Amino acid sequence: MLKNTLFFEKTSLEKIDAYARRINDEQENGDVGYYHLHKMGATLIEESVEFISQKTYVKKIILVGMGGSSCGVKALKDLLFDEKDNDRELLILDNTSSHSVSKILKQIKLEESLFIITSKTGSTVEVISLFKLIIAYFNLNLNELHKYFVFITDENSNLHKEGENLRIKCFFIPQNVGGRFSVLSAAGIVPLCFCGYNVKALLDGAEACFEDFFSHKNDVILQKAYHYCTHKNANINVLFSYSDAFKGFNEWYIQLIAESLGKKQGYKRLGLTPIALIGARDQHSFLQLIMDGPKNKTITFLKIKDSQKAPFIPDIHFKFLDSLSNGVNLHELLNAQCDATMHALCAENLSVDVIELERLDAWHCGYLMYYYELFTSACGLMLGINTYDQPGVEVGKLILKNLLRK
Amino acid sequence: MLKNTLFFEKTSLEKIDAYARRINDEQENGDVGYYHLHKMGATLIEESVEFISQKTYVKKIILVGMGGSSCGVKALKDLLFDEKDNDRELLILDNTSSHSVSKILKQIKLEESLFIITSKTGSTVEVISLFKLIIAYFNLNLNELHKYFVFITDENSNLHKEGENLRIKCFFIPQNVGGRFSVLSAAGIVPLCFCGYNVKALLDGAEACFEDFFSHKNDVILQKAYHYCTHKNANINVLFSYSDAFKGFNEWYIQLIAESLGKKQGYKRLGLTPIALIGARDQHSFLQLIMDGPKNKTITFLKIKDSQKAPFIPDIHFKFLDSLSNGVNLHELLNAQCDATMHALCAENLSVDVIELERLDAWHCGYLMYYYELFTSACGLMLGINTYDQPGVEVGKLILKNLLRK
Structure with a gap:
């Protein structure tokens, strides 16, 4: 309690x-979506678990997101430090600060990594810039991006459209849920599920x-x-x-x-x-x-x-x-x-x-x-x-x- | 500039x-000591370098200190991340939060570690408690503490007296330098010197x-x-x-x-x-x-x-x-x-x-x-x-x- x-x-x-x-x-009245997120989690958990169960080789999940796209996940990562049921590591890129970016990229091996690009609007300049930096750092071909990336965004955002274009798996944040109220939406549930946190609880x-x-x-x-x-x-x-x-x-x-x-x-x-x-x-x-x-x-x-x-x-x-x-x-x-x-x-x-x-x-x-x-x-x-x-x-x-x- | x-x-x-x-x-007038610390560093650097040069086996320095006894060092550790001339790692214990304490202790091997216990007054309850926890964690005998510990404190404080009692090397913070103004005194200079930061600059x-x-x-x-x-x-x-x-x-x-x-x-x-x-x-x-x-x-x-x-x-x-x-x-x-x-x-x-x-x-x-x-x-x-x-x-x-x- x-x-x-x-x-x-x-x-x-x-x-x-x-x-x-x-x-x-x-x-x-339903205009403000966060009130009801706790009732909508079951399907999302199922979808996340199914997706990640096909990627047993993934040892590191790297979440790229600013503000509400990473804050809640970071909070729960710190809080639930000894409550995970797999040993996938969660890394968070939440700034355009070059020393953090290179520090994180240096500890990643591409073949065991999955990147989550989260932007509710689908056009956050920091996130799009970091997405491109990651592509260049690992010298990736655009038609293989779907192997390494997942997008979390609003339905029909530019990031969603680009995801369809590149065959990248997209999870959606409900339109009526604001970024800073989104921790119990896909923005939080998907990365937390991937890393074995007890999202149901x-x-x-x-x-x-x-x-x-x-x-x-x-x-x-x-x-x-x-x-x-x-x-x-x-x-x-x-x-x-x-x-x-x-x-x-x-x-x-x-x-x-x-x-x-x-x-x-x-x-x-x-x-x-x-x-x-x-x-x-x-x-x-x-x-x-x-x-x-x-x-x-x-x-x-x-x-x-x-x-x-x-x-x-x-x-x-x-x-x-x-x-x-x-x-x-x-x-x-x-x-x-x-x-x-x-x-x-x-x-x-x-x-x-x-x-x-x-x-x-x-x-x-x-x-x-x-x-x-x-x-x-x-x-x-x-x-x-x-x-x-x-x-x-x-x-x-x-x-x-x-x-x-x- | x-x-x-x-x-x-x-x-x-x-x-x-x-x-x-x-x-x-x-x-x-000299009542407030921090104004002149930059002129007094040369001897302190010499003393620190001499001390640590006899301990080439030390790979991790663990600083235990609250407030002014660790804040400045933590700041400089973050700022000067790529400006060290040795590869000794600096770890900081600045809270009685049990999960941080065990997280840090778990990554330490006693035989390659040096602990710095910093308390200006020499009686900070958190610092004294952590000092005892470290002793118990590594099952140390009181007469071997001088191999693993260094004290930084005011001259004639209880920590200084205990240091003399236990033959532990003590460095001193001038009486007229307050904790939060002490980064350029022994409180900062000693740990930073030990870890190869450019203290002279x-x-x-x-x-x-x-x-x-x-x-x-x-x-x-x-x-x-x-x-x-x-x-x-x-x-x-x-x-x-x-x-x-x-x-x-x-x-x-x-x-x-x-x-x-x-x-x-x-x-x-x-x-x-x-x-x-x-x-x-x-x-x-x-x-x-x-x-x-x-x-x-x-x-x-x-x-x-x-x-x-x-x-x-x-x-x-x-x-x-x-x-x-x-x-x-x-x-x-x-x-x-x-x-x-x-x-x-x-x-x-x-x-x-x-x-x-x-x-x-x-x-x-x-x-x-x-x-x-x-x-x-x-x-x-x-x-x-x-x-x-x-x-x-x-x-x-x-x-x-x-x-x-x-």
Whole structure:
């Protein structure tokens, strides 16, 4: 189970109910596709498993994708590090940074590799450029590309058309599912299936969150969203995640919140500013600013209850060094650091909540990601903006095109 | 050279001069030690080289340290990935996260390893706990620890005393150099020397920045600090770094700004909130919020001019895919994306500046890190706070001690 405890005052049920109805309408009317992805996974899993079962020689899957086309997969790769049922390695190319590109290409042997090119629009300049670089690096002939590549894109996009032209297998992202909400669509399911992650449990976790929210009317997400959207002085939202396994998830969270909620509304500029930290590490970095700096931040602590796999700090006594942590389980030390920081911030009267996962597995990850998607939709409704577009980044793309034409 | 161009209005020289005098006083009076580290490196380099030259069997250096004890080294490891003159691998343990700990320990063979335990105070609970875990993992006898460990700490700290007790070699961080300003002290120099990085060039770069600022009176740092500290509506400072090589540097920047400048001053709470992004990747994530969200952010673009080592995007023409980036050098594409984003943000009237490094080498990294240290000191003076302490994190440490005692 996922337990979310709010350490700030809840609002009246009446206010919350109005938003509960609106998000329910949004979910039911079908314009926003991500709400229902967990119900559509079975066919996709079957199709992915069938495809990859014919490619037993593949040892490395290289995913090429920007933003929503890779963020969710990267998050789950980090989270589910010891929960795979095959030993295919997943590598991710998510930038046009030349040193990462060459570092990844150097460790690949063509004959054991499968490249996934993901672009929802089918025209992302970084992705198309990297696709061409890979072709040239391995000196591939265009009529053999179908052996090494898979495309994931919208139906009828240019990438889909090119895929048909080149006889490359295409998987489709539903038109009404935005990139940053696409982790449970083909964008996430296909690469995760290929690499042996438990995608079924991931979708089940998402479904459990859907049920808790829409059927069992658990209002914790709405309460939190309402608090975030009405406390305008605290418009920086810190996610303090206690485990290195959350590194990719932190990036996914930042994309989801920043790109969904940073919007113009007439002359007004709205948005919540997400910041994501890793504990205990960042207690030695950002924490001082939260404690003593401007009170413009809310803080969510994210932790994992289960400590079974962690070692115990041995009972070694030194003449001059502290023995306070002797005999403590390393993961319990981490959680104690989380609790201590949480208490310290509560004492400063900051808005704090804690999300505790029972353990780190695909089911809990599915629940957690769906939780944050719902949370984002709720904030969007409360701010009165379009949560699902990203008009602000188009200007830069046009300027880039002009620069490249020169 | 490092070129910093400000795209916002400069302030009068008179105002700037007052702060120039104060920072000059601070530098000259000697209470703040980091200002002069670049002049003290020669002996330290000699001592480090002599020590490691007796340990030719060492193939992996494992640095254990939190916050300032590892951040700077991690930054330089990422930045100088292809600029080492030996093939010793540097691994960093900077968290009590059990999966990272076991992942790193699993890849180590004791007989070819040297562990560096860094703690300025000599009593960091995470570091002492990890030290004990390593001892137990390799089943070490206390009287053989001196073969495998080196300590870096303040003189007369408990870690130093224990080092003497166990005959472990100790290197010292000057008392008047704070953890987050310690990258050019033993905390950085020793591990970097051991692994064959060009530490001499790093210190020379820092010295060049010192000279530009204090001798040649280049006022760009003061102008930028003044703008940041007086535009209180824009108290979120985004560093948008265009290359994956800046990942560790981004974390170092966040620690430096957040922990130095987030301070109480009587009843007032002051501070700048640092956010660090990687381009072009985060154009698909955080950029939308900067473009359309609240105008509470300044943006610094950080880029590398030299594109010599990057491949060219091949001139492959597809029926349905764009050819606009064909023939473009991959690093030049990245820089064009940086320029396009910069122009788009300028058009929104946001405060923008650009730092361009001529190329990525130790000299430029030394210049860049010293630039940001000076910038932080200048901001601290302008905000009227103590830049060099971190009182806010002590409460959490006390609570943790109480939790562990139970």
